[in-house]
Amino acid sequence: MPFLDVIAADFDFTAPEVLAAQDAGWCADTPVGLLVLRHAEAQELLRDRRLDHGGDGYLQRNGITAGPVYDWWVPMIVNRDGADHRRLRGLVARAFTPRTVDLLRPFMRATTEALTDGISGTGETEFVAAFADRLPLAVMSELLGLPAADHDVFSAWSSDIGLIFSLAADGSTAARVERAVEGLDGYIDTLIDEKARRPADDLVSRMVAAWRDDRTVTREELRNLLVTLVFGAHDNTRAQIANTLVSFAEHPAQWTLLRDRPDLTGRAVDEAMRWRPSAASVFRRAVEDFTFRDLPITTGSFVTVAVQTAQRDPRAYPGGRSFDITAAHEAPLLQFGAGPHYCLGSALAHAQLEEALPILTHRLGPPAITGEVRWRPALGTHGPDVLPVTFPA
Template sequence: MSAETLSVPASPSASFINVIDPEFRFDSPQVASAQAENWYAESPLGMLVLRHAEAQELVRDNRLTHNGTGFMAQNGIVDGPVYDWFVNGLVNQDGDSHRRMRSLVSRAFTPRMLENLRPLIREASERLADEIAATGECDFFEAFADALPLTVMTQLLGVPAEDFPTFSKWSSEIGLVFSLALGGDIPGRVEAAVVGLYEYVEALMADKAATPTDDLISALVTAQREDAVVSHEELKNLIVTMVFAAHDTTRLQLANALVTFAEHPDQWTLLAERPELAPRAVEEVMRWRPSSNAVYRYAAEDIEFRGQRIPEGTMFMIGVQAVQRDPLAYPGGDVFDITVDRKTPVMQFGGGPHYCMGAPLARMEITEALPALARRLGVPSLAGPVTWRPAIGITGPNELQLRFG
């Protein structure tokens, strides 16, 4: 399965960037040069948005939709488990359907519920950091980046910790759906992840229906049975997405943060000395090396934007990392600096009605994690080779062996 090349409106000053090249990275000089020329570049997938102002407008433009069907077709998928999960998922719903599904979660996923998790997150961060300090070297995913989100998932979602070996690979691989255009073994890996997670979540929902506990999935299962705001299949789809999002994007953002601090040791030392900088450090690591590196939209009709006529069906892919280093939006943004109070929000959580519901929880986890690590551990350095997931989806290192101090 491979991406079909789309017809993109030509512009004499728009560069072409091959985002489906396995070696492509958003922090390359080619991307910076294209960004200086124009607000977008042409790509095999559509219009690659490179500047923050245009990206902010587009994620809020009601002439654009998510068009999950179009995204699947573009990648050669017209039916099957991946199609059913993706097309019917919350992220690809618009209008009334999106509001109906989102409202079910928002009734239970409250700010108070999140704040009640903070002591748990802080304790887990400190305990895991102390365990790393005892040896000074670790597989960071095993020692921290997987373990912290799992602690939160167990408390918030009600996912049993002992089930983690069962679903962990699936929840790490399902996010490759946004990288389907690269082909290879990715479509097969995504399908295996979808099938595995659906089977796991079906059993989990049955258990919660029989013996509900004080957790979000129990609350959602009970609400679905009582008022049927969503169907059983819609809820299962939603919970599959929640299990994936609560684990994969956070684990990869934590890993991205540690790679970044390994490259900027002075910033790690500064955070250890000034833990009050943690909120700015979180925003800066998400800006510099986001785990969610592409936001997609499609033109639902012929539109005019920035003086160009853009045909119906055109894909806009917002290159999040490039957008978050746009010098027009982030003065001095070519430097990683946790002391800067940047006024422009990051884009990796999207915008408008589809702004990520999990953003406050992700920020909370990383805000507690980074100072806990920095206070207890010396400067991180890579203790082994690092390979990377594709740049155009949920991205980060595949492995991360670290040495501290």
């Protein structure tokens, strides 16, 4: 079995040696355990009930046994199963109904137009700060009923809390995540009290009503859900928008094609998420001993799905090692998970790109990267923190 150093600062899930390992077999060994490289095995394991989401085992593996990060992570919705998970998911699901997402589309378009005004004709633009960060932050705030004045502080906290999945890559990451959790916990506690006193027509007010009147959740569960929602609705989409721009900068003819063929928007969004997903990897933990494809997996061991690698697997996606917005692939994306834990926010992320791409391609020329792109670690939520680009007229 080949060995791949996934915690190295410059590790790339699409490097030639990684794709060569995929061609040779379905898995590889890494410093954090088994790495799944092929789509079929990845999809099967993501649905396997003999694996869970890691719980406290993931934090303990990274030296965290108590404190704010532990108190947020362990009871988080993704670490619950069965009836407990369904109870919490039912409360959050109302935020992501097709009707809710569609009602937000005019706001997404108006926000995209305003942000595009800000970068049009300005020369070099740092795209993450100017656009990729701002659009999902505005949409999340509109959905939850958060004041625009708090956007900047939310942006920093949400970005840092998303580093929870990269603890193994950098010893200083845990401190950043802890500060973000503490900041969000305090903010959300104040917000709950405010919405209890003065409810409005927004998701937080409805969730607060469920806590106070229906006793659906405890206050601690409500705070945990809202902190998780904030980072899920903002940070992952932020990374996906920035990743999408990098993909088009590397394939400018595809940008021009989309400008001329806006009917390809749906396929273009799917292809952007397949080619460079914001969740470059996801992990699971074995809750019992079992054998998979003749490979023994022991209780407590971790299995990491190389999402970006598996989503270029030509066995699942014919021609999948090329970026092609005209392609109609049938294999499902892996970055949103599978089964009962399938990501509720996937429709909201799709919608933002579906509304943003036609406006960007119509008003701006193909992007060109003009300087060093500063990337997050490969494990977990992956995307540029800094993306300098120009858009020709």
